[in-house]
Amino acid sequence: MENFAATITSHDTYVEGIPHETFRELRATNPVAWTNEPDGGRGFWSLTKYEDVLYASRHTELFSSRMGIRMEDMDEEETEARRTLMEMDSPEHTRLRRLVSRPFTPRAVHGYEDSVRELAREVLDNLNGANEFDFVKSVARELPMKMLGRLLGLPDEDLDWLVSRGDALIGNTDPEFTDYVVDQTDTSAYRLLPFRSPVALELFEYAQQALEQRRITPTHDVLSALLEPNSEGDRLDDPTLKNFFTLMVAAGNDTTRYSMVAGMQAFIERPELFARLPLMDDAERKALVDEVLRWSSTTMHFRRTVVEDTELRGQQLKKGDKVVLWYVSANFDEDQFNDPFTFQPDRTPNDHVAFGLHSAHLCLGAHLARLELRVMFEEMAKAWSSVEGNGPSERFRSNFINGIKKLPVKVTWR
Ligand code: HEM
Secondary structure (H helix, E strand, C coil), X not given: CCCHHHHHHCCCHHHHCCCHHHHHHXXXXXXXXXECCCCCCCCEEEECCHHHHXXXXXXXXXXXXXXCCCCCCCCHHHHHHCCCHHHCXXXXXXXHHHHHCHHHCHHHHHCCXXXXXXXXXXXXXXXXXXXXXXXXXXXHCHHHHHHHHHHHCCCHHHHHHHHHHHHHHHCCCXXXXXXXXXXXXXXXXXXXXXXXXXXXXXXXXXXXXXXXXXXXXXXXXXXXXXXCCCCCCCCCCHHHHHHHHXXXXXXXXXXXXXXXXXXXXXXXXXXXXXXXHHHCCHHHHHHHHHXXXXXXXXXXXXXEEECXXXXXXXXXXXCCCEEEEEHHHHCCCCXXXXXXXXXXCCCCCCCCCECECCCCCCCCCHHHHHHHHHHHHHHHHHHEEEEEECCCCEECCCCCECCEEECEEEEEEC
8 A cells, every 4th residue: 555654644634634545445455554654753553443443442451551642652751741541551540530530420421411501502692693603613612611611610711711722732733723733843842741732831730720729618510529539538649630630621622522513514414414303312312423423533543552562463563562543444444334434323333432442441521522412413403493514614634633623604593
């Protein structure tokens, strides 16, 4: 295959779209593919089959998250300084996950539905009956931001700033979101900070202040809860708290936003689907949300590192090799999904890997994200009788996040 590595690693590729054809060929002819990194990285194995992504996710004793979960190489000092829940293996991971998971369980999230609905209505009300707007900026960016603010107990006036900081981190490959574009500027001075960005310092400082306030006067929010010891008397230290705060701002916002945008795009392309939305029952709307998540595959990959020499489909993987799990390819694997390139709103079963796999690192915010998507789609269907595109959209520059960052739309209010 001609230079597939450049195609799948280049951030610029994804400005045009996901290179599905290249992933399809890799699945068929080279499913465990050694992938050279164009910019001096030491290269990695690309896993593109669903079955192999599942295998690597489940065998954490062979495929570790500790040495980093992004494609980039990081030395020991960098990894240590930037470590969050994501870059841990058990038992360290299990301990922290237990400490932070309470607000994200299905039961806890079920209790947020009224809040999410109230916020979704507020977002739509704030459009003031406008017929034309950018769906990303005016709708999809707003709900996850407001919901995170409510969960963490942060003042409304801080939220826009906070989310712009999160965007600068996750958007560290797109010049629209940051001055510190990792592959275009020298970011070595920030190598010990999340996403090699000084923006992380601003978030750390904000988190520190928010935590100090809650130590003096506890509030009823997730941040106060994180300061409490758990039933075994275990509690989080300050660096862990600040890293977790940054992780939530970065991981909880744009992922949900871009998945919501993918849903809107699906409605624009299929007007009959949007028209049918108010008639669907709960199970049908849940299935629709999962198909949007599969289709969107918003986080396109995560990485692991080989713990001891092993073999996969005849390839010899050596201790220390990087392995990239291409969730975006697994979600379109024709051996797992019937007719994967057809959007099927009623697809069942739909064991997509948009949130990772049912293994240790399965997305902590999966239930919350599903709820936000479903409720927003429901409220959109109540508010609007039709939606259509209104000019060219623009895609995010990233081999990591699949997102439409601008989607001009025209809607008809009921
Ligand atoms: C549609 C929206 C979302 C998508 C597509 C998504 C995707 C993912 C994926 C694929 C992982 C697995 C990482 C790995 O395999 O190493 C993950 C982990 C994680 N996500 Fe999400 N996420 C979303 C929303 C959220 C939200 C709303 C939050 C929090 C408020 C969140 C917080 C986290 C955290 C803390 C982890 C780390 C879990 C661990 O390592 O144990 N995510 N997410």
